[in-house]
Structures are given as structure tokens and as C-alpha cells.
Amino acid sequence: MGQERLFRFPVFKLPTSQALKSVAIYLAGALYSLGFWSMIDAAIYSKTVNASIVHVTFVDWIPFVCSTMGMIIVNSIDKSQLIQSDGGFSGMGGGMMWQARIVLFVGFSLLAIGISGAFLVLILKFLIKGFNEMPTLGMGLENVGANLSVMFSCIVLWVVQNMEDDYNYSLAL
Template sequence: MDHSNHLFRFNASMLRLPKSAKLRAFGVYLSGALFAIGFWSIIDSAVYSKSVNASDVHVTFIDWIPFICSTSGMLIVNSIEKSNLFQDSNTTNFMSGGNTNAWAARVILFLGFSLLAGGLAGSFMVFIIKYLLKHYTFPTLGMGVSNIVCNACIMLSCIVLWLSQNIEDEYSYSLAL
């Protein structure tokens, strides 16, 4: 195997996912369950904040910003077609006006993952600045923890959905001409 033209030691053909319709369906259902857990976590925290919480700290729009970023990142990442990422872009580059579909898909994928990472990092920052630095006890601290759980579940959901969407069905055929 000639490694002179590769950036990494392993090429993409060695990392193919197994072909199984059941594995793909399980991945999609697991991704939905993770997203539901994350969404339920932030909704539960907001309802607790407005109805049961006895302190002055409540869930505000600042707590929702990481959730919005993570959800937007998940939508962006999972709406990109995998075949656009692996097109051969060595023949033409972006400046020459050639095939820029692969380049644009990679940039958009990067922006989607950046939104996911920013959402998770933002939930940690909200937790630290709003809850930990002010030394709140745990019923109130739980609202910040649920924000972190929400964004972590959404990020895991995105990863599981991305992997399960890229599992090829054993009966799928390429109809491209």
C-alpha cells in the first residue's frame, strides 16, 4: 500500500461500516432516543425553574442559546450528503472555479460541527458562570447540569445519526448514470 499520497496511514476504504439494515434502524432509533432525552432535559429544567424552583435563579434565554446552537449544528451536519464529501477535488481547486461542491460541503460540515461543539462548550460556560461561581446548592445547580446533559445528548445523537445514515443497506443500488 503506497502511503506517499495519503495524509493519514489508513484510507477511507479500510473504515467502511458494516452493511446491515437492522444496524441502521437501531442507530436511527438510538439517535432519536438521545435527542428526546436531551430535549426532555432542557424542557424539564425550564418547567422546574418556573413552577417549583423557590430560588431567584430561573432558566432564561441564555440557557437556551447552547441548545439552539447544538440543534442547528445537528440539522446542518445531518443534512449534508456523504457523497459530496468524498468527491475528487484534486483536479480543480476553489480559486479556478472548478468543482467546488466537495469543498463547500466540507466547509458546511465544519460549521455544523463547530455549532455542536460551541453548544456543548456554551452549556459548560453557562453552568460555570451562572451556577458554580455563585455557589448555588443542588436543586438549583440541577438546572445547569440538565443543560449540559441536553447538549451532550444532542451531540451524541448527531454522531449516532451521522454514522447510521452512512451505513449502506445491503440491498441498495446506485442508480446514478
Template sequence: MSGSGPKLFRFPIPLPALPSSAHVRAAGVYLAGGLFALGFWFFLDSAIYSKNFNGSDVHVRFVDWLPSLCSVFGIIVINSIDKAKLAGDASYSYGGDNVAWKARLVLFMGFALLAGGFAGSIVVLILKYIVPQYPWPTLYFGISNVIGNGLFMFSCVVLWISQNVEDEYSYSLSL
């Protein structure tokens, strides 16, 4: 075997050229916004259909809105945390008190709100729509709630990852 250092594969495998991180970051932010809008559309569509066109006695009420509200509050909490404060550097201590554990606690609460919203939408689907065995047009209200909250969760993950993509021209200046 000739070459520099050990190789994983016997034959060289060419790697495709990756786009710049600025383009990846922008595409991730737009994708996250699109997923959030699609999730909101699913839920809003079922709420409007329930109010205006549904012939049954079952409608979208506050119980159906609550999981989506928890998910949206979780997204707001998660994406409002400064990612640099999660590292736990001593430069972010304030008066001898380390800020990293507080940022991690708030991040955990945001993820708990997001996961609680998704789990709550599944509970609402099961208890309000599946157990009473409602037919399809009414069952759509619960299914769209779960789809919307799943898209909210996926949107938050895509936004978190795209915001943490390192820019090749970013410099860390410290005095």
C-alpha cells in the same frame, strides 16, 4: 504455519455473525432519535421545574436556552449535507467550481455550532450556577443543560455514523 497468508493470532478466533447493514442503520437512526429526545427532555424538565416549582430567584432564561439552540442548529446543518459531496469527485463540480470544499466548510460550521453549544452549556453552568455556589435544586438547571447538550452531540455522532453504513445491496450507477 499452514493456511492462506500470515495470520495475526496463533489460534483461529471465530467472529460472530453481524446483523445486516439495513438493520444497523435503522437501529442507529432510532438510537439517535432516542438520544435527542432524552437530551431535549433533560433540558425541558429543568426549564419547567424552574418556572413552576423553583422557590429561588434563579430561573432558566434565554442564556440557558442559547447553547441548546446552537446545538440543534448544528445538528440540522450537519445532517442536511449530502455525504457524497464531501468526497470531492469531479462529478460534483458545478461550472468548473468544486462543491466539495463548500460542503466541507458548511460541515465544519455545523460541527462548530454543535461544539460551541456544548462548550456554552459548560460556561453557563460554571458562571451562572457554580461560581455563585447555588444549592442542588438550582444547580440542577445547569447540569441538565450540559447533559442535554452532550446527548445532542452524541445523537448527532450516532446519526452520522448510522447514515454512513454501507448497504450491501446498494449499487453505484454512473453513466
């Protein structure tokens, strides 16, 4: 095996048509907007229709904010910065590759904090305190669904942004 690669066997290659990329980007946006609307719906239901004593507060929004920040960070990283070889850890600040990897790790950590925080709010706020009836429990489930939707949106956008074009032209002289 003459090439340097991460896996022993080549991983499947996704088709790279421009129309597929556009559809996937719109899908990522739709998934994010579905998650955001789910959180808004839970907050509106909590303040207007909900007859129980449990309401959506700022604590319920913290996981969604963490997931959103993680999504922004993960999709802001340029893949070429992750795979370049800059001679290892050079100097006090480190190489650009290591900086990009650390920032990417922080982004994925924020996504994980958002998902786990949503499940934690569901368990601690709704299930343990005995609010197992569906209209009230639905607010906690919408929180979990919103964070999962943001995570899937991030995954779709990351894959689409980092698909290699077959027809890349270098205009550098």
C-alpha cells in the same frame, strides 16, 4: 498500497444490516428527545418548583439551539459531496467539495459552541455565584446533559447515515 485512502491501515468496518441502521436511527432520535426533554424539565422546574432566585432563561436555551442547528447542518451534508474529487478550488465560488466541507465545519462549530456554551452557563450562572446546592445546580447540569445528548445523537446519526451498503445497485444506464 494501490488504493487512495486517508489512513495507513484500514479502519474497522461496521456491519451494515438494515435492522442495525433502523435501531441506530431510533437511538439517535431517542437521544435527541432525551436532551430536549431535559431542557423542558429544567425550564418547568425553574418556573414552578424552584425556590431559589435562579431561573432558566433564554440564555440557558442558546447553547441548546446552537447544538440543534449544528446537528441539522451536519446531518444534512451528503458524504459523497465531501469525498468527490472536483479538481480542487475552481473559480470564485469554489468546488462543491469545498463548499460541503465549509458547511460541515460550520455545523461542527455550532455543536462545539453549544457544548462549551452549556458548560459556560453552568460555571458562570451556577458555580461562581455560589448556587452549589443540588436542586438549583441540577438545572445547569440538565443543560449540559441536554447538549451532550444532542451531540451524541448527531454522532450516531452521522455514522449511520454514512455507512456503506454492501448491496448498492446503480440503476443509471
